[in-house]
Amino acid sequence: MEHIENDNKYEGLAVNKGVAQPPAVNPYLNKIRKVRRRQYTAAEYTEHILKGDITVLSQAVTLVESNLPDHQILAQEVIEKCLPYAGSSVRVGITGVPGSGKSTSIDAFGLHVLKKGGKLAVLAIDPSSELSKGSILGDKTRMEKLSVADNAFIRPSPSAGSLGGVARKTRETIVLCEAAGFDNIFVETVGVGQSETAVHSMVDFFLLIQLAGTGDELQGIKRGIMEMADGIVINKADGSNIEKAKLAQAHFRNALHLFPPTPSGWIPQVLTYSGYYEIGIGEVWNMIDEYIAFVKKNGYFEHKRQEQAKYWMLETINDQLKSHFYQNSEIVSLLQEKENRVLHSIQSPFTAAKEVLDFYFGKIL
């Protein structure tokens, strides 16, 4: 019985366990670091972030990503202090399956943005790192030009954790980056999982990178993603591939024409470009600028931002209500038993659900 009570004890938002860091090459490194880096207060963090200090921004993001309760509390304080200074960037979600040339494209798009004189943060959401034990996205080495560019801040996906947890950390990192004066935020993700909905719910523009071809390239992409896109861009439109890319463009345009209108009133565009040869990069970005101007004028920009803020509050609540229930060990075994009865048509899904709920609320009320 005591066991159950423990199970149900609410200890604040569940924080997902992290993955152990690989051993440092220099075993004394941590000691040295401890001596060198003293912990800032929330006010100090904020002060430095607002000045655009990238080293402190980086440390604050590490704090956001940390699963230690002390770090979490401090991180939330910093975020609250930064909030009034956040919100003024253009947030672009970029998705595409592996092989679509996402990194090369982000490199090219990023340089284009920086040439216009802005500051750019490249973040990522990659819950698949749960399996790969580390993030594969936002890797600096794959963005050759951006990684050495001034005014660019590249941060890999928070490693490991549930999608909700990873997405939350990325969303909070956006706040910090904006407070630090970054006026362009890219959020990168791979178009194969659930993470696109999360990304879609934190960006202003959702860009889908596709390839021309027989349709084989689409095999990996998830259904429903195409309908989320505010723009579809067909990569590798260069050399002998141009004609194929133009054909794909026509196909996608026709397909989008069959879709119902977007809630923003914007008609999603289809463009071709080459990330590697840097062809058509300006045109892609003009589309995004045009979109932003369009939705700022019709009020959808602000509306969407507000809906997103509400969404994240309610999503967090719903996630937490569920994990409180589904992580209870007695519920787990009861559910297993009920599921068997349902699958063998002994019990209807609804009475099964009712009995499990009766048990849950009977225990905790």
Add this chain to the structure above:
Amino acid sequence: MEHIENDNKYEGLAVNKGVAQPPAVNPYLNKIRKVRRRQYTAAEYTEHILKGDITVLSQAVTLVESNLPDHQILAQEVIEKCLPYAGSSVRVGITGVPGSGKSTSIDAFGLHVLKKGGKLAVLAIDPSSELSKGSILGDKTRMEKLSVADNAFIRPSPSAGSLGGVARKTRETIVLCEAAGFDNIFVETVGVGQSETAVHSMVDFFLLIQLAGTGDELQGIKRGIMEMADGIVINKADGSNIEKAKLAQAHFRNALHLFPPTPSGWIPQVLTYSGYYEIGIGEVWNMIDEYIAFVKKNGYFEHKRQEQAKYWMLETINDQLKSHFYQNSEIVSLLQEKENRVLHSIQSPFTAAKEVLDFYFGKIL
């Protein structure tokens, strides 16, 4: 304080309040009915249903739709007794916006099915009846031929209630109809709301009715529905409209080609037909037969049915966890307050969520 405790008191699955019936023309009708119809036991209901008694089936469905606790208990007993005899029908979800000719099409498809010697039940999910104070779908008068056909059972959408509640009632009605020997079930819905996901989660084949034209007809349809469809059929392919319909068919085929493959391995088909002139009805139905044979062979049919049963159990649980939370009056006002803080960037969505959850679990634990 006592007020709060009441708020949180768990009293079984929440049942949505129904809408009052319009006054009967004959004020004594209810009295007469009471005398005439005695209440069957669950065993008696089941016995009659298994014999295919449509009058008793109809009464049992009324029981399922009733919100009286006694009726609910009896209904669940009947459903459980019928469960072992259910599951052997082909369940087809049919959606399309108003004006696409859904009723005429269902009339034609239904007659075709009946000609082959089966029995057909036409059900509906229409949560919009919440607003219209009564169901507009499954109306017998709109299905002229089916309404007078033997072996056809037409039942309007359960009136009023949340989508979850309405969908649950329709899903339970499927069980009763199958036990009564109906080997074809149509579930009709209007493609503009959330109800398609619910329908998609209780049928074997999801049919989307479209019209040829400039795309204006699509204005009303919800994004994401096209990707759910196992088949898209273009209505009103008759007379001078045939060419336009063929063109639309080509467009939709191209569009579907760009979509990622369906989990069933089935390639969604696009066909043209005319519900009114009964042209191409057989071809549409051959497609559905072909699909059923295909998924029965590759095992997806059974797999999907099992996933659906699990889905409904978990959906019911998740719905209920949420309504227990969101229907608490203190939570409602706290959420309102937090939402304001979030929308004015005073608080982050995550700390706002955390504080509301702390309050909730602090109260009920």
